[in-house]
Amino acid sequence: MASHMARGISRTLVTVAAVKARRGTRFAGYLGATLCASGGVLLYAACSQNVSAAQKVSTIDTSQFMAAPVTDLSDLEKNKEDMKAKMELLIMRIQSEFCKALEGEESSGTKFTVDRWRRHNPSEGGGITCVMQDGETFEKAGVNITVMSAPLSKQLQASMRARGKELPDDKQFTFFAAGISSVIHPRNPHVPTIHFNYRYFEMQDEDGNNKHWWFGGGTDLTPYFLEEDDVRHFHSVLKSSCDRHNPQYYPKYKKWCDDYFFIKFRGERRGVGGIFFDDLEAEKPEDIFGFVQDCAESVVPSYLPLVKKHRQDPVSEAERRWQLLRRGRYVEFNLVYDRGTKFGFATPNARIESILMSLPLHARWEYMHIPEPDSREAKLTEVLKNPKDWV
Numbered sequence: 001m002a003s004h005m006a007r008g009i010s011r012t013l014v015t016v017a018a019v020k021a022r023r024g025t026r027f028a029g030y031l032g033a034t035l036c037a038s039g040g041v042l043l044y045a046a047c048s049q050n051v052s053a054a055q056k057v058s059t060i061d062t063s064q065f066m067a068a069p070v071t072d073l074s075d076l077e078k079n080k081e082d083m084k085a086k087m088e089l090l091i092m093r094i095q096s097e098f099c100k101a102l103e104g105e106e107s108s109g110t111k112f113t114v115d116r117w118r119r120h121n122p123s124e125g126g127g128i129t130c131v132m133q134d135g136e137t138f139e140k141a142g143v144n145i146t147v148m149s150a151p152l153s154k155q156l157q158a159s160m161r162a163r164g165k166e167l168p169d170d171k172q173f174t175f176f177a178a179g180i181s182s183v184i185h186p187r188n189p190h191v192p193t194i195h196f197n198y199r200y201f202e203m204q205d206e207d208g209n210n211k212h213w214w215f216g217g218g219t220d221l222t223p224y225f226l227e228e229d230d231v232r233h234f235h236s237v238l239k240s241s242c243d244r245h246n247p248q249y250y251p252k253y254k255k256w257c258d259d260y261f262f263i264k265f266r267g268e269r270r271g272v273g274g275i276f277f278d279d280l281e282a283e284k285p286e287d288i289f290g291f292v293q294d295c296a297e298s299v300v301p302s303y304l305p306l307v308k309k310h311r312q313d314p315v316s317e318a319e320r321r322w323q324l325l326r327r328g329r330y331v332e333f334n335l336v337y338d339r340g341t342k343f344g345f346a347t348p349n350a351r352i353e354s355i356l357m358s359l360p361l362h363a364r365w366e367y368m369h370i371p372e373p374d375s376r377e378a379k380l381t382e383v384l385k386n387p388k389d390w391v
Contacts, residue, residue, distance in 0.1 A: 065092045066099055067116040067128045070147035083213070083285040084176055087200040090289075091145045091180035092128075094198075094296045098182065099130050099143050101300050105307050110135035112143070120349040124150040129354050133361065136187065137311045142357040143182040149174060150348070152203055175203035179217075180296070181340060183358035184303075189323035190310040192223035192230065193271070193330065194303045195358070197340060198296045200285075215288050216278035219299055220257055222271030222330060224323045226380045228390075230306050231272050235390040237302035238275050241294040249291070253277045258387040263333050268384040270333045278339075322377055324364035331363050 058077050062069060069076060069092055071085070079085045099112050110132055118126035125148035132141040152173040179199030186193065198217035221234050235254070242249035257276035261269050275295065280288050334341055344355035371377035 060089065062092075064096050066096050066112070066114050066130050070116075070126050070128065070145075083200065083289065084178060084202065086289060087178040088147050090293055090296065091147075091178060091198065094180055094299070095128065095130065095143050095145050095182075098299060099132075101304055102132065102138060102141055102143075102184065102307075105137045105304070105311060106132070106135045108136040110138075112141070117351065117354075119148060119150070119351070121150075124148050127351070127354060129357060131357065137191075137307065138184060139187040140185045140361045141182075142184075143180070144354050144357050145178075145180045146354065147178045149176045151175075171205040173203050173205050175201065177201050181358070182299075185327070185360040186307065186311070188311050188313055188315055189224040189319045190227075190313040190315070191307055192221050192234075192303075193327075194299070195220055195222070196296070196299050198292050200289075200292075213281065213285060214278070215280045215285075215292050217292060217295065218253065218257055218260075218274060218276035219295065219302065220261060220271055220274035220276065221303075222326070223380065224326050225319070225376050226272075226383055227310075230309070232390050233305065234272075234274065234302045237298050238295070239391050241298040242275065242291075244294060245291040250275065254389075261333065263329060263337070266329065266332075268329075268381065269387060270330060270384075272383060272390070273387060321364065324362055325366060325369060327360045327363040328365045331359055334358050 058073055060073060060077055060080065062073065069088060071088055076085045076089065080089075103111055112130040112132045115129040115131070116126070117129065125146075127144060127146040127148070130143045132138055135141070152175045177199060179197060181195075181197040181199075183195045184193060196217070196219040198215075200213070200215050202211070202213045204211040219238060221231065223230065238254075239250040242253065253275035254273060257273045258269060260276045261271060261273065263270060280291075282288050341355060341358075344350050371381055
């Protein structure tokens, strides 16, 4: 009990230390704190005077972030033209903008808990996990970023080779990964669940050779009841982001999404899709970074209108039970098929709390449940088994 209390106090201090004065006067700058995370202890001391002084000499504005960046601000400043720094700053901004948009829909005043953590070896990086639970609008909302550099395990090397990466067996590899991952489980079953993930990956051998880099990600929607106008709106926003870069992107990545989020043993998709892509490379990373940025910035306009439209819809007990059954399918996919979950578990010293952030607080499994013919539940199930074009 004492150890649990100590960890709780430590995380509270981390939240206070990492979050600037964005919620009123109660957070007046950064406070010193001791950070206990991911099995290791990191002394995180940053007084408000030092942070203010650092920001005066930095051209990077961190004032709106949910916490201080994982990478030292001086290193980001020095390397801000490097893609690793660009990606970290992008996901920090997207995390903050999305969290604030979600908090704006919480009439209860519920806010995100901000957990800034480090890996066992602090030099390997860490992450910032933002979670909001038991709100009136959102039963569980998680928005997590990870920025890390670590040895590439043999298991992950084998996975990379299976995906076409050339990795000599006699070499040791390190990797850098920066990504944002979010899953939002609303309380009202008439508000869909949304998931998005955008990431950048680099790796090289101990001699600095055999370098590889790529982007991956996507955004997808999982409704509990099919409102076709809502789905068309969601897909239209994503299509617009894709079309600004290449008119072939949306149909290609929409199909990839339908194929990827497939629960094989159920013969159905997890939701009504969106876009999904992986292993995107080009001559210059900047050529893809702009596309990834547009996709990430499309999350709020694709989803928040649906939250506003349905969060106060009346809910029956039967509708709630169906929502919990569909959440069970969500859990099945994430634990059995999801590539990101598997990558997390295959990474040495993985942080289980962040990996399983995507799971809902409540779910349900019933033996041989079959929706009534011609019901709203059956209508949704038909679309999950046979995806359709929405725009």
